[in-house]
Amino acid sequence: MSNLDVCRFGILTASDRAAEGIYEDKSGPEIENFLKEVLTSPWKIYRLLTADNKEDIENGIIELIDKEMCNVVITTGGTGPAVRDVTPEATESVCERMLPGFGEEMRRISLEYVPTAVLSRQTAGIRGECLVINLPGSPRSIREILDRIFASIPYCVDLIGGPYIDTNPELIESFRPRNKKE
């Protein structure tokens, strides 16, 4: 792909209550606002809202990747230990390979704020040429995590065959090792 290609971001909010209209989805917009602030290369956003249902989340991720051709899918919600929290299972079932480092690092970041971050089951993986990452449901936690992990996403997208992503270095310093055989 050329450097001028648009990077397609999919955002999937998994929330029974938001899907039923009981309350407003604030997590999806928080992720969208983050991307608007930090991205300086061309991008496009696709948003989906589903119930906390494994099949719905799987179908949502698949639609964002296989139909909308997203390069990065960020989910929010459904990562806790409760019986309706099934986003990690849905993610694992649609990905071909997992990236355990993201889950570890996101939990470690959130543990600086709340001890219950240990309960999060967030994960990340790759489907085709798309990176899928689970974020928690709380808008505050979303920002705490994205501020710290987004620096490694542009290089990941390079490695899996996606377009070149650039960020505002005053907000996020995208990191690309000089020697690609890192």
Added chain:
Amino acid sequence: MSNLDVCRFGILTASDRAAEGIYEDKSGPEIENFLKEVLTSPWKIYRLLTADNKEDIENGIIELIDKEMCNVVITTGGTGPAVRDVTPEATESVCERMLPGFGEEMRRISLEYVPTAVLSRQTAGIRGECLVINLPGSPRSIREILDRIFASIPYCVDLIGGPYIDTNPELIESFRPRNKKE
């Protein structure tokens, strides 16, 4: 369940030598002492001792949950790399979902004391409405870990449908996020 419900803790010691009576089980009592010290809400303890045998450990965990109706099962022993260390496998095989954050955090805590903590394969998961956590076999390590991770257990038990657990805040400050959609 009501807030007055008793929380049932199961403690399973996996140790060939303790099961054969070659030496005394000190790990189970260490966990029991910890619970006695920190819990201020009603609780009850069930103890089991098994050999380092996968089927025995599985049956033990199942008995504590399905028969004794435990809300939290804490195992000790059998988490190392040796061929008789099979507690993590037994745990994974009886749980419906895993909580990788506990294993990561428990290893990180123990790494502050001994570099060989990297060898531990401790994990945690959920079976029905019960949290299962593996602790190492050494009484000293048990205390180092429980002192730091117990704060997130009461909220986890809330989320999976168990009774309200309260702790002595001078020893363990139980943490519950205000907004449950964390």
Added chain:
Amino acid sequence: MSNLDVCRFGILTASDRAAEGIYEDKSGPEIENFLKEVLTSPWKIYRLLTADNKEDIENGIIELIDKEMCNVVITTGGTGPAVRDVTPEATESVCERMLPGFGEEMRRISLEYVPTAVLSRQTAGIRGECLVINLPGSPRSIREILDRIFASIPYCVDLIGGPYIDTNPELIESFRPRNKKE
């Protein structure tokens, strides 16, 4: 085994470009140099070079363990998120049990140097009486990691039935808990 037994180390470099002769394998020699510097007990090294191909890597690890009787196999390369990075999958498929602590700790170490370490999928496991560990492909990262994790390898080899490994304490302080029931 007696303390005088030789410890057999297998080093497997997974790299399409090194296997095709496009460039020289610098990672395998870096690991070999590290071992030469730190080991003070008897040792022997077996080296293999394969393409980034799952079956080749699996066969290589199996050859080092089942034929060459290695006690420790260290791989380098193929741990990233790209489609040709398959060393962790190959490792998992030939090991009987996994040691998640190594992957966690190696990523945490590398994260002190580069944020993209979160993308690494390095893991470790046990096949028979042999420890298998994945290192990244960059010689600099290899050294950063080995300097910090090697201290726990001699005790791991004890636990899985291998020979006694000793290291130069000025370089690597091998750690063995006094009470083996850690």
